Amino acid sequence: MIFGETIVALSSGRLPAGVAVIRVSGPNTRFVLETICGEAPLARRAALRTLYSYPDKAILDRGLTIYFPAPHSFTGEDVAEFQIHGGRAVVEALMTALTAMPGVRHAEAGEFTRRAFMNGKLDLVQTEALADLINADTEAQRRFAQRNADGAQSALYTGWRQRLIHARAMIEAEIDFADESDVPGSLADTVWADMENLAEDVSTHIKGFAAAEIIQDGFKVVILGAPNAGKSSLFNALARRDVAIVTDEPGTTRDLLDVTLDLGGLKIVITDTAGLRENAGTIEAIGIEKARERSRQADLVLALEDMSAPQPVETDWLKSDSIKVGTKLDLDCDPDQQGETYDLTISSLTGEGVAGLLAAIRRRAEQSLSLVGDVLPTRLRHVELLSDTLRHLRKARSGFGQPLELRAEELRLAADALGRITGAIDVEDLLDVIFSQFCIGK
Incomplete structure (x- = not known):
């Protein structure tokens, strides 16, 4: 064209x-x-x-x-x-x-x-990967985007679509030529076994979207604790600059503050939050609720406690992974209690223990990515269409007793959903949205 x-x-x-x-x-x-x-x-x-x-x-x-x-x-x-x-x-x-x-x-x-x-x-998946490559800030984002820009993700979806098309062709052959000797009666068994395996592959692939979000949007770490637990001091130490206000007055931090780190090529987003306490004022209470909500969405929570004046904070409501961190190691603390009570101890003032905390955050981030393969769905659009694919696959597989024509139609719909991911079918309405995200000159 x-x-x-x-x-x-x-x-x-x-x-x-x-x-x-x-x-x-x-x-x-x-x-x-x-x-x-x-x-x-x-x-x-x-x-x-x-x-x-x-x-x-x-x-x-x-x-x-x-x-x-x-x-x-x-x-x-x-x-x-x-x-x-x-x-x-x-x-x-x-x-x-x-x-x-x-x-x-x-x-x-x-x-x-x-x-x-x-x-x-290019197909649509490669196009989206190219946008990710241009916007990559970390080595993990670059590798992830480069692999998809080279066609790994497209090849996976194209291969799946070809299996669906082949399965549909075999089913329709059985419908049209059931009386012919060169169309074996056991053909359907082979086709549906392959569709069973394909459904499992698609389901597993969809679960990888959480890892793709971590690579692209960052591993989300929330600093949580009581007022004056050292949250903002740690936040500034991790950011290596004064981002948050640090005072002895409780309730200084009332809104969420974010900073992005690059740890071993992984994007890490650290969030400082308001101190959790009862009987807070109206504005501070809003900040506390924001802290709780962000913590529920986090990949990892750092539960901080001032070892010199402990104020325990209940964290049983957390669904996220957490690390209990004792702070203000530079002050008078009971060394015998530190290892028993806290996973890690730090001093944001002297820097003691901060490197170990960063290493622990990095390990948790790497563990969250270690259970998935390199080829992952990279957009919510992909996940929605893959879910459509899986739904039609399952309807086709579970339709025993229904006419083969209806089950073959479900296979066609599954293949069409996959085709829309790469742009092989019916994507005109998506083009303006996708390409408007690029910079001028690309």
Whole structure:
């Protein structure tokens, strides 16, 4: 599919920069190259060229140009890249010259990737993975996104869909040719056994979404405790800067404060919360309820207690994993009670024990990811369609005694749900939402 207009955008980072990359895609790309450079360079070879303005032919800059003729390009169309000096005035002058040409306009957000999808260069899952790769902050996010961008997730869903299509074909063959000798009567048994295995695979895969959320959104750790238990001091120590206000006055923290850490390539989101106590004021009570709610949603809770003046906090209501942490190790504390009462002891003031706490958080985060494979559903959209797939599979398998035509129809619906994940079927209504999340130039 070739689009009628040629699009152009700055595809590199924020200006000014040492080098800026401007990308062009569409049917007028070769004309653009010949107009700006005098001639198009050889395909897929970088060439140093003097770049001229349009239409007055004034010299703009000297830079590298690369030409990718269709269909061997990112978008599947003719594509050109200009690598020029990254000054704002230089970039603006070249962009002005390019968009002054007939049939050339500024690209919209995600339009290059959308053209790649429409021209069959990427499917929807790879497109979403590409967005994740661009937005990756940690090594775990990068590896996860790169694997899916390379097609691992798409290959899994495509393989499952092919099994469904094959099963449906075999069932329909049994319906149409039941009297023929070359269609064995035991064929249905083999098909339904495979569908049983497929249903188990899909169910297990859906459960992996929790791990994917941890990789993408972060392992959520909540600091909980009574007022003056050292929550904000620990929060600042982990953040390595003064984020939360620390005073001797109880109830200083009334809202949730977040900071993101990178521990061994994993994204860890630490949340400081209001101190839990009875008879709090109206505003503080709202903060306490927020603390309880966030703790219920956490992957790990750090239950803090001031060892110099213990104020135990009831945590039986927690559903999350927790670590009981004794704080203010630098003050006078009973050393004989520390190991018996607390999982870890720390001093946010001196830093003693903080490294051990970080190591414990990292271990818990790694354990939460160790039970799943590398290929996981990465979007709630995927989970919803996979759940539809599983529902139709189960209806087809449990329909003993029903006409085979109805059970074959359930297999078709299951295959269609899988097809909508990768964009093989009926996804036009999703495209604007998906591609609007990309930056301009991608």
